[in-house]
Amino acid sequence: MKARVFVTLKNGVLDPQGKAIGHALNGLGFASVGEVRQGKVIDLELSETDTGKAKAALKDMCEKLLANTVIEKYEIELK
């Protein structure tokens, strides 16, 4: 089973990299670009075949390592 984890900064946490990307896009002429938030994508291959167990394990991985829940939130996608 393949999984994709999205890790992004929580709403309200300042994202200076996102801001810089937004400014650069505005500078390139993309005037419609407003706020930009950036984050990480982590692709994982799992030997687990049970979807429920895989989701539970991924949640545990996010809480313990993949995300710092003080500043980040995460979303899990199974494929």
Added chain:
Amino acid sequence: MKSAVIVFPASNCDRDAATALEQMTGTKTLMVWHQDSDLPEVDLVVLPGGFSYGDYLRCGAMANQSKIMGAIKAHAGRGGAVLGICNGFQVLTESGLLPGALMRNAGLKFICKQVGLSVEETQSAFTRKYDKGQTISLPVAHGEGNYYADDATLDRLEGDGRVMFRYQDNPNGSARNIAGILNEKRNVLGLMPHPERVVDPLTGGTDGRGLFQSLIETLS
């Protein structure tokens, strides 16, 4: 005072910390490899500056998974003193020994310069030899020193007198100009500036001495 410095892969201030400690205490500092599971009998454990594990994933995230962290948490739990400098501070927040997190500098640039700090609290094993409100000058060298915590946590830190150092001219966007904080039990300090680099006039100053003198007076 007996001390140990933890060595992670890509720590780069470990020997500076040991040199400063040895100069200040006159005794040998023990270097402890991150894969060890036990700490020697020491009064102080230092998590040094650097780029442990190449800052992969997040600064300090990988170091927090290393074997020695269990022993460091146990040492802190027993009331043992722990000092995290720069990357060491990042490891301490990742481990939960200190609240909050250290994020990318607001200006996105790596900052390497001397900064003015106010010593906010002297009621601690780490700062008792300074004067309250004293201005000291320490070097910073970091890309992720922007301290973040939610407002409730920041209020609690301030209310408990656990903000130990503040930047006089905030270089990195840190919440409430915070440069260094203490844990609830007041035995774990994390700070972004480098006191170990300024204990000898030859290397640019002596304002870091007070921190080590405080520890020596408390722990010897």
